[in-house]
Every structure is written in C-alpha cells, then in structure tokens.
Amino acid sequence: MEGFERDETFLHRAFGPEIFRAEGGRSKDVIPGEFTYHRPASVAEAVAILASHGDEARPLSGGHSLIPMMKLRMAAPEHLVDLGGIADLKGIDEDGGTITIRAMTTQHELIASDLLAGKLPIIRETSLLIADPQIRYVGTLGGNVANGDPGNDMPALMQCLNATYVLTGPDGERDVAARDFYEAAYFTALAPEEILTAVKIPVPPAGHGFAYEKLKRKVGDYATAAAAVVLTKSGGTVATCSIALTNVADTPLFAADASDIVAGSTLDDDTIKLAVAAAEAITEPASDGRGPAEYRTKMAGIMVRRALARASERANG
Amino acid sequence: MNDMTPTREQREAALEGMGCKRKRVEDIRFTQGKGQYVDDLKLPGMVFGDFVRSPYAHAKITKIDATEALKIPGVIAVLTAEDLKGVNLAWMPTLAGDVQMVLADGKVLYQNQEVAFVVAENRYIADDAIQVVEVEYEELPVLTDPFKSMDPDAPVLRPDLEGKTEGAHGPRKHHNHIFTWEVGDKDETAKAFSEADVTIKELISYHRTHPSPLETCQCVASMDKVTGELSVWGTFQAPHVIRTVASLLSTIPEHKIHVIAPDIGGGFGNKVGAYPGYICAIVATIVTGVPVKWVEDRMENLSTTSFARDYHMTAEIAAKNDGTVTGLKVHVLADHGGFDACADPSKWPAGFFNIVTGSYDFPAAHLAVDGVYTNKAPGGVAYRCSFRVTEAAYCIERAMDILAQKLGMDPADLRMKNFVKPEQFPYQSALGWEYDSGDYHTAMQKAMDTLGYRELRAEQKAKQEAFQRGETREIMGIGISFFTEIVGAGPSKNCDILGVAMFDSAEIRVHPTGSVISRMGTKSQGQGHETTWAQIIATEIGIPAADIMVEEGNTDTAPYGLGTYGSRSTPVAGAAIALAARKIRNKAQMIAAHMLEVSEYDLEWDIDGFQVKGNPQARKSMKEIAWAAYHAPPPGMEPGLEAVSYYDPPNMTYPFGAYFCVMDIDVDTGVAKTRRFYALDDCGTRINPMIIEGQVHGGLTEAFAIAMGQEIRYDEMGNVLGASFMDFFLPTAVETPHWETDYTVTPSPHHPIGAKGVGESPNVGGVPAFSNAVNDAFQFLGSTHIQMPHDAWRIWQAAKDLGAHG
C-alpha cells in the first residue's frame, strides 16, 4: 500500500525509528509471517546457514526484541537461526584483566554472576533496570548489544566500559570496539552473515566508582534517558572517567568530551555543569510518548549529574 | 442447653451473608487458570475473521480489490461494505442515536477504521490475506482538534448527514456538530454571576483515554442453518441488550438468538456497545454456515473500540467573599470522534454530566454541552464511571480548588463551607437531580483527622520555603477530592437503552434440599457477583452463601437485564435480588406457619428460619421449609420455592467519598511520587467489605494511571499514537501507590438493602485527587491550572514554564 510507506517515513521523521516498537498505530498485526526455523549446534553451522540465505536470515537469541518486531511484521525474516543450541555461546570468564561474556548469556545470568558482582558491579546494576524478571530470564547480552536499538541499555554501558565485540563470520573472527559498532538505529557494523559471539570487557581497577542512572516511566519501559558512569579517583581528584548515554540519539552515545572534562577534576560544581552541558550537546533524541526532545536532552544531563554523584561517592581514593 | 446447638452468632457466621468478608468464589477457577473466556472456545469447523484497517484518518475509498487475497489457500471470504449492504448491515445504529459504519462505506473517518473483513481458516492465513487486500485511498483533510470542528471551513466528515439540521438530540448548528444539550436556569445563573464578589473561569480538559481491559473485545458467532438459530458467545457487559440489537438488525427472531457472555476479563465500559467485529462475525457465520471467531488485538482495542473522555470543560464559579458559592456555569466541548458511539442511556447525550454541581449547594447552575465530530475513533464510553460522572467530578473538584486559590482559602475549608448539609437530603440540585442521602461533613472531618491534614499543610509550607531558599528541589502537593456520584441507572421514567427501560432482574430457585440457584440480568466482568449476590440472598433467606450458585450471562436462562456498567448492578439488580428473596421468605413464612401449626403472624424471622414469637424452641429452618415446599406444601398452595423480581428503581443512588493524595514532586525530572493516598468511601450498606476494598484498589489504580499519563494521543495527521502497552500507561504493582481505605455508612433510603454501588467511585474520585495534588504543589509558584495527564515530562514542562528550573 502506497499510503503505508509514506506514513512510515513520516512517523520515522516525527518520532524516530522507535515508533515502530512503541507506538504501533500504523501496523496492527500481532501475527508474524511465515518463516523457516533452524537450530544449529555450532557457531560454524550457524554462520553457514546465515551465509547461504543472506539478508533473508536472522539470528534468534532470546527473541525478546526480534519476535515482537516479527509479530508487528516490521521484521519478516524468512529464516530464523536459533542460537540457543550452541553450547559455546554460554558463559562468563576472566583472563588476565579481561572478562569475556559469551553472547547467549542471559540478563538474569549477568545479575546472578558473582564474578561480575565483584569485578563489574555496574553490569548487575544496569541489568536490574532492564525490562522485568521474565524478560531477563530469556533476553541475552548478545541480542541486546547486537540489536542496534538505541533503547537497549547494554550498548551504552559497553561503550562506557570500552568493551570489544567479537564477530564471527565465514572468514573467521574480528573484533570491533563497542564505541565503533553502532551506525544508526538498527544499523551496526555486523554483517548479515556474522554472529556476535562474545563481549570482551577490560576489568576496571578495584575501588572504581560506578553508576547507571535510568529515567523511565514504568517497569518494562525503555529509558527516557540514561547515563552510565565509571570513574576512578586518586587523592580526591578524578583520575579517569567514562560516560555514555542511552536512548537520546539513534545510537548509544559515548560522551567523550564530558568524560574528559571530569577526568582530572575534583567534581566541583563548575566541572559538573560543564560536563552536563557537554553530554547534553551530543544528544539528538526523538520526541515520543516519553517526552519532547528538549525534555529528553535535559534528562540526559540530569542522569549524568546523578550518576557522577553516585559514582564518586562509591569510588575509593 | 445442648452444647451442640449452634449459637445465634454461629448461625449468623455460617451464612456468610451481608457484611461478611467472604472470599471471592470465582477466584478458585481464575487463580488456577480455569476461567472460560471467549477465546477459550473452540467449536468444530470454526474459522477466523480479521480486519483490513485504514492507515488514513480521513480518506475516500476509490477501490477495494480482494483478488489476490482470495487466491491464498485457506481464505474463505472477504467482506466489504458492498456485501453488507445486501443484508442492510453496512451501517448500524449507535446507542447514542447516531449511525456508524460497520465497514467503510466509500470513506474512512479515523485511522484503523474497519475496511474489509477477511475470513480464513486460521489467524495466520487471515493476516497474510490482509496484507494483500488492495485498497485505494484518496486522502482528505484531517480534523483532529475538536476546537476546530465547527470552523466555517472545517472539512465535512459525515456526508451521510448532509442537510440534516435535526439530530437525535435536537438541532445541529454545523456540519460537524452532533448536539447541544442544555440544563439549568440560564437567567438565574447569569444573575448570580452579575452579583458575585468573586468569579473564576478555567478551561479544564479531560484527555482521551481508554478502558483497556486485559481481555480485548471478542466473539464467536455460530449459525445453525438447519434450525435457523444463531448463537453468539462474546465479551458482553450487557448480553440481553446485544441479543435484542442482534435480532432487530438481523431480523432473526429473538428466541432463536442465544447470546452467552462467559467469563469476562474486565470491561470498564469497553464491552457495553456493539462493534463492527460482532456484526461481521455474525454476517460471516450466516454466509458460511460455520462458526466464526473474531478476537481483537491490543492495538485494535486501544485504537478503535470505545475510547473514553475527550471532554473540554470551561467551568465558571460565582461566589461571595466568605467563600459561599452562588452560581456554576459549565460549557463542555465533547469530542466523539467519527461517530457518536457513546454508551449512555438513550435520552442522555452527555450522560449524567449534570451531576457537575458535585457535593456543593449551588443555588443556581447552568450547563451546555456541544458534541462534535473529529477524525478520531468513535465513542466515548463511561470508563469505570456512570456516564460522564468522572468528567463532572473532575471539573467541579478542580474548579473548587481554583476558587479556593483565588479566595486565599484552604480548599478543605471551602468544601466544608459549601457542602450540602445532612438535613437538606433528599436534596434537589440546581441541575435537576434528587440526591438520596449523604453526610458529607462527617466524612470530610474523618478524612482530615485521620490524615493529619493541618500538619501536612504546615509541612508543605516549610518545604515551599526550603525550595525558595534553594535547599531542596522537591515540592509537595496535597490533593483533595470530595466527590458525589450518581449511579444505578436507572428509573424507567428517564433511563432506557434503545427503548428498553433500565430495570434489572433476579430469579432465585430454592431446591428441595435447601440449596439455591440464582440468575441475574447483570454480568460480572471481575466485580465478584458470584460472591456478593449469594451474600445478599444468604442474609435475606437464611441459606448459607456457600449453598447458593449464582449464574449470569446466558440469555437463554437468565431473566432479562440491562447488564453491568455504571455501578448499576448493586443499586438495580441488588435490589431485585433482595426483593425476589423476600418473596421466597414470605412464602416460606406461610409454609412454616403450616408446619408449626400457628398463624404466620405468630412467627418471627431469626437468621436462618422462622420461630414462634416468645418460643424460640419452636422453629423451622429454611432447609426444613424448602423440603416441605416440595414434599408437603400447605393445602391450596402451589408447590415449589422460587421467585423472580424485576426492579425499576425509584431514584438513582448517590455514593460519595473523601479522597486525599499527598505527593512529592522532583522539579528537575517531573517525576511525581505519591506518598500517601487515603480514600474514604460511603457507598451505603456494605455487602462485602473485602470486595469493596478490592474494587477501590482497582479503581484507584486506574485513576492513578489516567491522571498521571494514560492517554490516547493523535498527531495532526490523525495517526493514533501510544496504542500499545509500551506507551499506554498501565501501571504495574511497582508504580502503583499504597492505598489506605476507610468508610462511613449512610444507607440509601430508597434501596431495599440501603446499598449504593461502589465499583466506580475510586475512578471518579481518584482522578481529581491526583490532579489536584499536582496542581496544589505548583500553586505557590503562581500556577492556576495544569492540564492532565500529569506524566513526568508535562510536570517538568509546567515547572519550566513557571521558572522553577532557574
């Protein structure tokens, strides 16, 4: 239908791509189209299936982003490649200052991990703010970061932590930094025949301060705005600082300028004001049911301010 | 005395009658997933219907081509308006006296309007077919703002009404005008305003929202071509009315139509009216001869069937300097969308909005309502309220706060000063109602004392000063709502639906062994009738509630009734139940007299049987009497023990309540936290305090949602926004505040058991309490009125506009 396309563009412009998940006035379906279901046992097999179907195939992890899109017929893959049968894609381990989390680790498993609670507590804090327990039992880290939805919470967190994504395709593995991965809403560096197999995170120094501040309308809602902060302190001043933002642009945002402003400061009022302004300056949020763009920009600033305060309080040194 | 003889208290307790916190019997099946809902129904050979819907809010349809869809294996039929014209069903009457398209007839008037009905072997095939039904649209200018509906150059939405200067409710003054409804004394009111010391005037809008029951609207229609009988299972709050409408529209005789409402997963007004889905499923089963199921999805529910509110109320109050109110003037602009599909009693185009004088003694008042068309979904229904009562309560409760502000008076004191006094009941309101009973001062005082109202005001003042000094970014609001509802529609002298008087009914049959089956014309959608109706009968005839089965929703077996909405079940059917039970008790008394060989005048009723006055040992229990009624009735008396009662109420009932909301607001984010919410309800006699509490909790949760963000939005192109639970605010247990409930009891003098109905009070009274709390919080910064809904960004915007962000 002609009108359909025109209106989708309109909605896109007016409310951002997220309209298709959240607003739904246009597309009324709740029934997905037809597809073929695959359940490979190895990464190689999965990659081979993806490669042979190109754009028409999609990996399926927890399905809590993909299946809603399929029901709305916003995504209509002809082949679904379920990664749930691949043992190699599970687990969390540490090796010489790097923690590797494999793609099929669920958000619930992130919350339950003692290793993460000790070394990367911000992951637990963030995971607890995602959706609700039912969704976290099935939603995976891999799906969350590979999805490319600016509303997802993990991508900004991974940028804050300077994580690296391991992508496996027909030609083997390659590493892409989380800070370089996101191109636009639902567009990422991932090729159609590639699978995101793991996320590698450099372990921040013991005693680091951290906070994930998320403003949302209710349990299960995506952020109106959210900010992730990790910082270290030494002798009362901030030694290093990393800030990233969720859902205030069509990609997650690593707030490099704001991070630089805070590093080396004592987190005095003037510094905080400057950092907040620098963070707000890079936002480009959509206006939607969560509020107009101006509000969401300001909320990004408030989340940064609150996350800095809480991270600083938690930091030793 | 024999130790085994139960005491009076024990016998009383065994009944679990009125006043008992009896656990809900229906929950045994609901909590085990054993409820039987429409979508659980699977009939042999059943097929599925689903709609092609319009992406446009206003467009001409130039072509519908189903060729490709019909090629898909499993697609049985694609119905369009042209097909329905053959059976005279392309349009249907609405309850409000308008007509509504069943399927788009040449044009569409709102986004997602039903354009074609695809019938297929299963839901997947139906949806595949919908994608390829080709519809050509020619866009027309879109009108979404009701304030522009009556502009001279506004687009013509309803060419079918062209030249019609008379509508169902009097003259139409514009092509998009539906009705004007006027009540009250205009001249007296004008005089009050000309003589007033103080006046206020404010546009108070109540946004568009939706009842959003968890179970959407759905039905299964099945035509037996051999017997000519039509069975329809559906989510119907008023199954008998649906049967009558179905008969009138289809010309199938009413006795050959079986309408059955099984378990219903919430209604809140969404399931009163008739929708295109029902008509199309019925036509489809008549055409195909196989059962057809239609189940609405969430987006369809939120964007097409029955929105609520969209009332824009300009309120003016005249008062003396001491706060005494002398006049009320209200004008309402009512947005009904593309068709006036209000579900009100037929003669009431704006429902009972003339309850807008509220709990206050206004000597003069005048009200005018103008209904208009826009390119939005049709409605609007009474979302957990008795016909526009929640709009009225919001209007007056907001306006009283605004008056208090202007007078520099405390809003609680202003209310106390103007309440209708206990000795004024029955009270004639300036807009035509007779309030049955009330004691407003006692309720208000109890609420204020329990809450520590004066202390809260002192705390608020201190917080405001701290805010002004820059010590905190949090402010505090205290919201007051003292509402009077009007429920129990209604007396036949002024209430009917399509000509059927709004009585209700009950049938009670006592079996020989002393257990009971009873049936009513109402239909529970979560209200707990199976529990509470049995309690009324238990008290009235002394048979334990546990031995009484309550059955509703099957029009073949239940006596005719007008259904459940508008808090009418207890005031109307509740009375019918009591009166039917009393017929049984009267007959039982005669039987007992015969058994005890005394005159019936020598007997007195005692909890669960009759005893001889002055000789309590000589008694017959109801169980014994029931057996006698079938075994050896008195000579000349008909055997059996059953009764039917149809009740036409002499008046409405007027529940009331005092609600207080204490709120803390983060000025920087606009996030509002409800610290306390206290709800005192007076619904007259209390049948089951636990069910009342549950009803109040549920209604308050809805009120919280509506006031704080629940909205159906449209953009200028008529795209409906927020029609999914991602955006439409349905609070979870996490967001929902803690509720403190309380009560006073002022029975209704004209109701057989003095009960008034409570299910809707919390929605009606809750919304103004929340909104007044937000408004109250910002008053000290110079604000008079902030429009709902109060979601975080709008509160933030209000704070910003008031300069609170520095």
Ligand SMILES: Cc1cc2nc3c(=O)[nH]c(=O)nc-3n(C[C@H](O)[C@H](O)[C@H](O)COP(=O)(O)OP(=O)(O)OC[C@H]3O[C@@H](n4cnc5c(N)ncnc54)[C@H](O)[C@@H]3O)c2cc1C
């Ligand atoms: C009601 C609701 C509320 C939610 N709220 C939040 C929230 O607040 N915050 C939040 O972050 N998320 C939220 N989510 C999303 C949830 O966290 C998802 O589970 C997550 O975004 C995706 O993970 P998944 O495993 O379910 O991925 P899937 O849905 O299976 O996949 C998502 C996308 O990523 C692709 N994909 C999946 N795995 C891989 C892989 N290993 N390699 C390459 N591509 C892959 C898929 O093809 C698909 O395109 C919510 C979801 C729901 C239903």
